[in-house]
Amino acid sequence: MARDGLHRALLPGSMCQEGVAVKHVLFATAAAVAITVALTPTQANAQARDQIRIVGSSTVFPFTTAVAEQFGRAGRFKTPVVESTGTGGGMRIFCAGIGPAHPDVTNASRRMTAAEFDTCQRNGVTDIIEIPIGFDGIVLAVRKGAPNFEVTREQIWKALARQVPVNGQLVNNPYQRWNEIDPRLPNLAIEVIGPPPTSGTRDSFVELVMEAGCRNVPEIRAMQDARARQQACQAIREDGKFVEGGENDNLIVQRVAADRTGALIGVFGYSFLDQNLDKIEGKVIEGVPPTYENIATGKYPVARSMYIYVKRAHVDVIPGLREFMAEYTSERAMGDTGYLPAKGLITHPPQRRQEIRERTMNLTLMQRPS
Secondary structure, three states, X not given: OOHHHHHHHOOOOOEOOOOOEOOOOOOOOXXXXXXXXXXXXXXXXXXXXXXOXXXXXXXXXXXHHHHHHHHHHOOOXXXXXXXXXXXXXXXXXXXXXXXXXXXXXXXXXXXXXXXXXXXXXXXXXXXXXXXXXXXXXXXXXXXXOOOOOOEOHHHHHHHHEOEEEEOOEEEEOOOOEHHHHOOOOOOOEOEEEEOOOOOXXXXXXXXXXXXXXXXXXXXXXXXXXXXXXXXXXXXXXXXXXXXXXXXXXXXXXXXXXXXXXXXXXXXXXXXXXXXXXXXXXXXXXXXXXXXXXXXXXXXXXXXXXXXXXXXXXXXXXXXXXXXXXXXXXXXXHHOOOOOOHHHOOEOOOHHHXXXXXXXXXXXXXOOXXX
């Protein structure tokens, strides 16, 4: 179908921009029907897009941007528009509906939750393709040359939790300096800058660091109320010791690199450390440094999977979406010597990459997360 015909196919029962009624339109695919049925009057008046739109994770943003630029340089389709909205924000936008008013893809630095999946379903986003793109580690980094010391996840939790046990009771966190938590740690102020609650990196940090760090604290283990126990593990202090640095991880890197006190610690994805090793260095956590090899082999304790999600109903309707998925999962992109590992992506093993590629190009739909 010609592009003008595609635009008209996405405008059933409405007037196109030139004011001509759209009649007797034959839809090219069932996917086009799926989109048009769900269009609201407002969406129906919008002209169909000829450019892929992507939202989501700031951590995945550099990888998806690299694919978008490579895809656009091929010249067959326009370069996709990629916005950094955070994983949670991206999920809300992605799950709001189908049709040209809504994005086609969302990036995520964690897996879609069951609640997000259910929201998608309620809003007509019923068929979703889940594409695991690789792994990333969450690092704690300081300015290069600043005092660097090893930490455990329990020590990090005690530094950043809203309440911690003192003399057997949970109290508002009194710790101001690291050596107050453990005398073997340096006499440095606790100053941490990290992502906001809308970020998938924040979600993963809470799960992989805060929850894991409080798991063996006796006072927490003794709590009978599971919800109260979870709240105690997850809640981050709000007295200025932890500062939310926004969704742009590059800005967090810049603030850490510019810190003259040597105390400021940044929390972000490994790829941002990898791309700025001349300015910052990562902390060793529980005896393991944050390196590509340690994350890829599972030795580094703070690692997570990353994803992109695609609306099946938009494939073959929004021009180039199928081809974009093919580029993203290609060996030239995510292979061992591809351009994504060059940007810090920790890729899946070859056999797993082939499985992901086949499932993606077969448009295999994800099931509801458990």
